[in-house]
Amino acid sequence: MLARQTQNKALQWLGRQLFNRDDPAAFFDPLLEQVNPMWVQQYTPALVKQIINETSDTKTLVLKPAAHWEGFEAGQHVNICVEIDGVRHDRTFSLSSAPALWKKQGLVTLTIKRLPGGLVTNWIHDRLEAGTTIGLKEAFGEFRLPATPRPILFIAGGSGITPILSMLETMAADDYRAPVTLLYFVRTSSDIIAREKLEALASRYPALTLTIIITHESDEPRYLRESDLQAVPGLKARDVYMCGPGGLMDLAGSQLQNLGVKEDSIHKTFFAAPATVLDGGAVGGTVQFAKSQVEVSSEGDANLLEMAEAAGLSPRYGCRMGICHQCSCRKTSGTVINRITGQSSGPGEENIQLCVSVPQGPVSVEA
Ligand code: FES
Numbered sequence: 495m496l497a498r499q500t501q502n503k504a505l506q507w508l509g510r511q512l513f514n515r516d517d518p519a520a521f522f523d524p525l526l527e528q529v530n531p532m533w534v535q536q537y538t539p540a541l542v543k544q545i546i547n548e549t550s551d552t553k554t555l556v557l558k559p560a561a562h563w564e565g566f567e568a569g570q571h572v573n574i575c576v577e578i579d580g581v582r583h584d585r586t587f588s589l590s591s592a593p594a595l596w597k598k599q600g601l602v603t604l605t606i607k608r609l610p611g612g613l614v615t616n617w618i619h620d621r622l623e624a625g626t627t628i629g630l631k632e633a634f635g636e637f638r639l640p641a642t643p644r645p646i647l648f649i650a651g652g653s654g655i656t657p658i659l660s661m662l663e664t665m666a667a668d669d670y671r672a673p674v675t676l677l678y679f680v681r682t683s684s685d686i687i688a689r690e691k692l693e694a695l696a697s698r699y700p701a702l703t704l705t706i707i708i709t710h711e712s713d714e715p716r717y718l719r720e721s722d723l724q725a726v727p728g729l730k731a732r733d734v735y736m737c738g739p740g741g742l743m744d745l746a747g748s749q750l751q752n753l754g755v756k757e758d759s760i761h762k763t764f765f766a767a768p769a770t771v772l773d774g775g776a777v778g779g780t781v782q783f784a785k786s787q788v789e790v791s792s793e794g795d796a797n798l799l800e801m802a803e804a805a806g807l808s809p810r811y812g813c814r815m816g817i818c819h820q821c822s823c824r825k826t827s828g829t830v831i832n833r834i835t836g837q838s839s840g841p842g843e844e845n846i847q848l849c850v851s852v853p854q855g856p857v858s859v860e861a
Contacts, residue, residue: 537629538563551608566633568664573812575629586813590656592663607653637763643672651738666699681710779853799848816850828857
């Protein structure tokens with residue numbers, strides 16, 4: 495009887511705790527209380543459990559997101575939010591761990607390279623400490639493994655290895671039964687990210703052929719050659735996944751085309767915005783940001799996000815390279831050129847991404 499009364503009282507107390515909270519989940523997840531309440535609706539809090547030095551300019555953050563975070567597929571990106579000197583900043587990074595680590599231990603990793611002049615990456619390298627809570631959004635992105643196993647060639651450059659690490663860990667764990675080749679390009683041997691992990695993968699996952707190519711340790715730079723690709727067995731039948739600097743991606747793209755690999759077999763993701771060279775005389779215009787009642791003019795190839803910021807507006811953004819869609823906005827009239835594809839939009843209403851849209855004449859957007 496006493497036990498039953500105690501149990502009832504405990505349930506009543508629990509009910510009161512939940513009822514008195516705006517967000518009942520906060521009661522169960524102490525992480526939710528550690529972040530700016532303004533964040534909680536938009537971001538999942540994630541505790542920085544550990545920071546691992548990978549190379550002199552690359553660190554891996556081991557994060558424990560609050561339990562309601564929805565998880566991800568190998569190869570996807572995530573937006574994080576950090577507060578630097580009272581200002582909130584969003585950035586996009588690839589998840590470098592396999593989804594299994596999240597499912598089994600509730601952990602994910604991000605492997606982040608310091609970018610010259612990069613506000614957020616420098617802050618992460620110099621000031622972020624284990625024990626801090628940062629914000630995390632849900633994962634996104636179409637850089638994902640095929641639904642059924644097919645032979646794959648991965649081409650990675652520098653920190654472009656990060657989504658591929660997640661994919662390889664997943665394939666090894668799932669015993670992905672098809673040939674897999676990784677060509678990994680780095681400037682020097684000290685720039686190899688996760689070297690031990692890659693070597694361990696190659697030894698425990700026999701389907702994987704790992705080749706690391708050092709580009710800048712000899713008299714002449716050693717870039718990707720067609721012979722590297724010709725040496726991959728059954729190249730034309732493979733899906734190709736590429737992530738790295740624009741130069742490597744462009745070179746690989748043209749060599750693969752020369753060797754007869756079909757365009758629709760090639761999957762790319764970026765860690766820096768690829769840019770089509772736009773004719774400065776053919777772009778630029780006056781942009782009306784309708785909600786903000788601001789009008790801005792440009793004569794060069796500034797994108798709409800840069801123009802809005804230059805005018806003191808603060809539109810939402812994440813990756814600034816056309817992959818996260820955080821900056822999506824309704825264009826109500828006018829033509830823009832997509833900085834990545836070089837293609838012009840129609841003149842009418844449609845959704846555009848501010849960060850990759852360059853005006854071509856007068857443009858109105860809803861922002
Ligand atoms: S900020 Fe990510 S698509 Fe524009």
